[in-house]
Amino acid sequence: MPNLLSETSGLMAFVRTVEAGSFSAAARDLQTTPSAISKSVARLEKKIGARLFLRSTRALTLTQDGHILFERVAPLLRDLDSSDEAIRSEITPSGRLRISMPSEFAPLLLPRLFDGFASEHPNLRLDVGLTDRFVDLIREDYDVVLRVGNPAPADLMVRRLAELPMVVVAAPDFINGMEPPETVEALAAMPFARYSLGGIPQPLRLADGMSFIPSGRVDCDSGAGLIHAARSGLGAAYVLHCLVAQELAAGTLILLAPAIPFPKLPLNVLHAFGQTAPARVKLFCDFMAREAKLLEAV
Incomplete structure (x- = not known):
């Protein structure tokens, strides 16, 4: 495979397109235009000499080469992204923290989350989704997910909080x-x-x-x-x-x-940042670990 260090923007565009499902969604995430995303991916395809997507008017489908590249590159880019953010936010964690949890836990956890965690970290913006379905953590752009039961995805980091x-x-x-x-x-x-x-x-x-x-x-x-x-x-x-x-x-x-x-039943917190989770995610997981012990004792 050719040296791809000069195609960082193309790799970012490619990975976000796969995760988001379309050039338009990737463009919104990267704050650019669908045309720019498409051109970046096309330059990357030319660089490596292989088609990464099968394009149609309705959908993008990964080719076999696209699957191979995504599996190799996506974890590296996530690690770089989260490492950079962890360094920048080590002193004062900031930015958006998007959380999903089962709706029945809202009366138990939201007062603690808002009165405790949110007040301790005033520079964090919390985006909380309450749903009982299993969200697609990556494609739906969640940072962390709380789930009850044994998780199936092998590509996610799982921390058991309580029984x-x-x-x-x-x-x-x-x-x-x-x-x-x-x-x-x-x-x-x-x-x-x-x-x-x-x-x-x-x-x-x-x-x-x-x-x-x-x-x-x-x-x-x-x-x-x-x-x-x-x-x-x-x-x-x-x-x-x-x-x-x-x-x-x-x-x-x-x-x-x-x-x-x-x-x-195990209560778990899941994320997709690998071993280098951003500080905001680590802080949330540590906070939930303490709070979950209170639920365990009820």
Whole structure:
């Protein structure tokens, strides 16, 4: 491969086009024009003597050579970018920090994030997205993502923050006239507000690895929805203990089957900056690690 040090702008244009999905989106990120991005990529293609994209009126598709170059170059450029920012912001972290977290964590984490982290770092601009879907961290331009469960992407840095216990809860009136479930079979026979992804009800898992698909007439794709349904007496709900601690203390929800062991789910923070994350990302991860321990203890 020819020496590409003279094509830094072309490499940046190429990598951002792949990550953003189009010349237009890459141009917005790099504060230039789609034409300039296209010309930079064309010069790079001429330099290496290979097509990097298959171009059509509707989409850009990476060629095999494009895949190879992206896999080699993208981590290097990210490391250079983040190293430069880390040096510049070591004393006073600044700039935008874009965060994604599950919506049900908002009542627990946002007050701490805004009252603590934001006030400690006044030069940071926070952009917080609340969604229960798994965002594409790179293509959707997030710096850090909080996720519950075991992450799949092998190209992301994962830091485990806490192990959060799961419980089954219901409204007090829900079990009137019923025997409290003391066995897995009795629990499986009860109606649930079910957690559903893409219209598919998800299994309720036990600590020993066993699982079952609960029955019920209410399906939700978020923990917050399950809690509301349970509070309304529409079924039991299988949720994180930290999300219902206040309702349990107030008596608006009660624990079902406390003798049956349920698993703990990992709370992780993910980013794509490799080993040289910017100071703003490191500070956020350290802050969340401290706060997550409080959730673990709830």
